[in-house]
Amino acid sequence: MLINKEELKKMFVNNVQTMFGKGLEEASTNNKYMALSRVIRDIISKNWLESNKRYTKTGEKQVYYFSMEFLLGRLLDMYLVNGGIKDTCQVALAELGIDLDELEKQESDPGLGNGGLGRLAACFMESMAAVELPGHGCGIRYKYGLFEQKIVDNYQVELPDNWLKDGYAWEFRKPDKAVQVRFGGSIREEWDKGRTRFVHQDYEAVLAVPYDVPLVGYRNNTVNTLRLWSAEAVNDAFDFASFNRGEYLQAMGYQNSVGQISKILYPQDDFYEGRVLRLKQQYFFVSAGLQSIIRRYKLTNPSMKKFPEKVAVHINDTHPAVAVPELMRILMDEEGLSWDDAWAITTKTISYTNHTIMPEALETWTIDMYKALLPRIYMITNEINERFCRMLWDRNPGNWDKIKGMAIIVDGMVHMARLAVVGSHSVNGVAQIHTDILKEHIMRDFHEVYPGKFNNKTNGITHRRWLLKSNPQLAELITDCIGAGWIKRPEELEQFADFADDKKVQDRLRKIKLSNKKILAKYIKEHTGVSVNIHSIFDVHIKRIHSYKRQMLNIFHIMDLYNRLKQNPDLDITPRTYIFAGKAAPGYYIAKQTIKLINVLASVVNKDKDIKNKLKVVFLENYSVSLGEMLFPAADVSEQISTASKEASGTGNMKFMMNGAITIGTLDGANVEIHNAVGDDNIFIFGLTSKEVFDYYLYGGYNVWHLYNNDIRLKTILEQLVNGFFPYEREEFRAIYQSLLSNNDEFFVLQDFDSYAKAHVELDQRYKDKEKWIKMSIQNIAHSGIFSSDRTICQYSKEIWHTRSVDICKGLSCSKH
Numbered sequence: 001m002l003i004n005k006e007e008l009k010k011m012f013v014n015n016v017q018t019m020f021g022k023g024l025e026e027a028s029t030n031n032k033y034m035a036l037s038r039v040i041r042d043i044i045s046k047n048w049l050e051s052n053k054r055y056t057k058t059g060e061k062q063v064y065y066f067s068m069e070f071l072l073g074r075l076l077d078m079y080l081v082n083g084g085i086k087d088t089c090q091v092a093l094a095e096l097g098i099d100l101d102e103l104e105k106q107e108s109d110p111g112l113g114n115g116g117l118g119r120l121a122a123c124f125m126e127s128m129a130a131v132e133l134p135g136h137g138c139g140i141r142y143k144y145g146l147f148e149q150k151i152v153d154n155y156q157v158e159l160p161d162n163w164l165k166d167g168y169a170w171e172f173r174k175p176d177k178a179v180q181v182r183f184g185g186s187i188r189e190e191w192d193k194g195r196t197r198f199v200h201q202d203y204e205a206v207l208a209v210p211y212d213v214p215l216v217g218y219r220n221n222t223v224n225t226l227r228l229w230s231a232e233a234v235n236d237a238f239d240f241a242s243f244n245r246g247e248y249l250q251a252m253g254y255q256n257s258v259g260q261i262s263k264i265l266y267p268q269d270d271f272y273e274g275r276v277l278r279l280k281q282q283y284f285f286v287s288a289g290l291q292s293i294i295r296r297y298k299l300t301n302p303s304m305k306k307f308p309e310k311v312a313v314h315i316n317d318t319h320p321a322v323a324v325p326e327l328m329r330i331l332m333d334e335e336g337l338s339w340d341d342a343w344a345i346t347t348k349t350i351s352y353t354n355h356t357i358m359p360e361a362l363e364t365w366t367i368d369m370y371k372a373l374l375p376r377i378y379m380i381t382n383e384i385n386e387r388f389c390r391m392l393w394d395r396n397p398g399n400w401d402k403i404k405g406m407a408i409i410v411d412g413m414v415h416m417a418r419l420a421v422v423g424s425h426s427v428n429g430v431a432q433i434h435t436d437i438l439k440e441h442i443m444r445d446f447h448e449v450y451p452g453k454f455n456n457k458t459n460g461i462t463h464r465r466w467l468l469k470s471n472p473q474l475a476e477l478i479t480d481c482i483g484a485g486w487i488k489r490p491e492e493l494e495q496f497a498d499f500a501d502d503k504k505v506q507d508r509l510r511k512i513k514l515s516n517k518k519i520l521a522k523y524i525k526e527h528t529g530v531s532v533n534i535h536s537i538f539d540v541h542i543k544r545i546h547s548y549k550r551q552m553l554n555i556f557h558i559m560d561l562y563n564r565l566k567q568n569p570d571l572d573i574t575p576r577t578y579i580f581a582g583k584a585a586p587g588y589y590i591a592k593q594t595i596k597l598i599n600v601l602a603s604v605v606n607k608d609k610d611i612k613n614k615l616k617v618v619f620l621e622n623y624s625v626s627l628g629e630m631l632f633p634a635a636d637v638s639e640q641i642s643t644a645s646k647e648a649s650g651t652g653n654m655k656f657m658m659n660g661a662i663t664i665g666t667l668d669g670a671n672v673e674i675h676n677a678v679g680d681d682n683i684f685i686f687g688l689t690s691k692e693v694f695d696y697y698l699y700g701g702y703n704v705w706h707l708y709n710n711d712i713r714l715k716t717i718l719e720q721l722v723n724g725f726f727p728y729e730r731e732e733f734r735a736i737y738q739s740l741l742s743n744n745d746e747f748f749v750l751q752d753f754d755s756y757a758k759a760h761v762e763l764d765q766r767y768k769d770k771e772k773w774i775k776m777s778i779q780n781i782a783h784s785g786i787f788s789s790d791r792t793i794c795q796y797s798k799e800i801w802h803t804r805s806v807d808i809c810k811g812l813s814c815s816k817h
């Protein structure tokens, strides 16, 4: 982007005047933020237009990433960094006496996602623009994002996240591009010119209005589009005759029900509930997205034949899986194609990523609900199912059990993952171990039928947000050592390993970590009142709160350390600060109790003078992208301790590594690949392997009582949950106690406790050797390049979407992974 300092100042001051009728002296910080964002908006829109023109002119294949969630984070700073105008902007504002950092904090952090899946979508958007790939997002403009978390009396309380209340600087409303989406009603079949026409009647129409957010590539003039749909009433959608008869309430009911569709993001992560509103949301944005894609395609393409050569539609988990029957509907009912032609186009166009193996996350809808809400989509889904089952029957005559286990519609339910596999040409997992589990366990039968469809695409993160932007000092150190090429070509980070023995680099890195820890310590003090020692090990566990992610294992280990320190205050351990953050789904009782337990434990530990400040426990409320940007750069230790086989990939693990934290983790998700990248010496691996976990599930042999009775540490800790050890909370944690002991410890917390504790002892020893530790840190940073989402996107592009090979991919070691 091009702008010089004086121009920028002029535009900025002018905006303050025209937008707010104020001079600089009177303008509030928010006024100034809005004025600055208007300047940036203007600059971006020029490039945006150019990019779109270029895409139309070249006619190259466009990728559309359909996702119910985009967890974007703040954008102003990313726009400045990627646009290459951050320095200009900083200096210009400083000359006006304004601190850019202060303005940046004014931006709301749009929480349009729950966690991993939504953040991955946002990283992919950034990387697609960076590698100059024409890739756009399609999602929902929720009025309320993920709830804001407050901790009141140690407990999670949820408040609405009204992120739009002051307006959102980066969206462009496009009412002229609105489309209609239809729900309910019935289908009438008509005979018309030798073929059946399906006429949708008595439906409720909803207007889908797009809000476009620009996605700016790193110093390359590429600006892609994230299109978020908002539901509005169609003015002529309700029956004016009945309205005139006085059925005012009915008309208002319609207005109301429309507003609900894009009102709120469902706060469940890995837990599915069959709510009709959620299905409505899914169809709403999928139908709107596909309609707008096809409209655009038809501007320059006379026939639908070439659609898969010009368009790739990727579905982020099964949430947008109705894209399969919806694309079929449009191609057949609106474009007049035959079933076979429409099916060939649909399956060539759509590809699908699976993000979880947790059975409770699998989406299924009752036939009744699906059919009533989407009558034509149901008919098509049914036909897909029948054809699929017939094919299965031909392969396995008489094997009803097998067919039942694979049918898209069976026992009154519609299975969305099965629909997604059948209706797409590619199914991928998000880390090698996860893809293997899909192929060998969860989707074994499907893999047998479609071996060629399954492939792995290990997740990645955008190193521009998670290193360049959020850890500028480290970025500078790296650039000083190896040059700035790593920003466009993250695989070059590898060269940083050459500096592992360089005392000056070690020293600078140590200072950088300390200064990041100082910033975090200040934040902790301001937000929790707890003073933490910046020379202690910052041991960080941040992610959604979930039993399989095993925050409980960490808590138990802290309780054990505390118990030991009480017995022996001189115990030789490096002081530690345990930092937690994460939200629990509002209806997930055990997860909410886990948060309470962390906070209650913190209140006991933090004020205990006996333990000589060797232990501190902190829970930071309202984990978000912005908070993450402060936490990753300040971490010494990264907790990645899920039960092996359960965490599809994890991406927080990569953010820690890239910022020089050392992982303590199980061989789960992408930890396996992090382990391979850094080697045994630069990571602490412990616990059951996924094979051992599967063997226990299959053959039994695990008995939690055995561990309880034979390991005094565990017995003590578990008893402490219910024996009044936590003052006033005697019965509060009985549910946790029960969940572990009565359900035979489903996630093997007790089983892995001993090896986890041993790994921590080793870690503590290693930390004492300052030089060894900092070398480990350098090795982690240096080997994090393959976890850049640039690499991931380049693989999707080459192996799934078949889009133009982009220059940046040449250097990336795609083929190796």
Ligand code: 26W
Pocket (backbone or CB within 6 Å): 114, 115, 116, 117, 118, 120, 268, 269, 270, 271, 272, 273, 317, 355, 356, 361, 362, 363, 430, 459, 647, 648, 649, 650, 651, 669
């Ligand atoms: C229907 C409710 C629901 C909502 C969200 C079910 C499932 C989900 C997501 C698929 C859960 C999710 O975010 N999964 C995470 O995806 C990340 C990106 O691939 C992975 O890194 C995480 O391991 C995985 O838990």
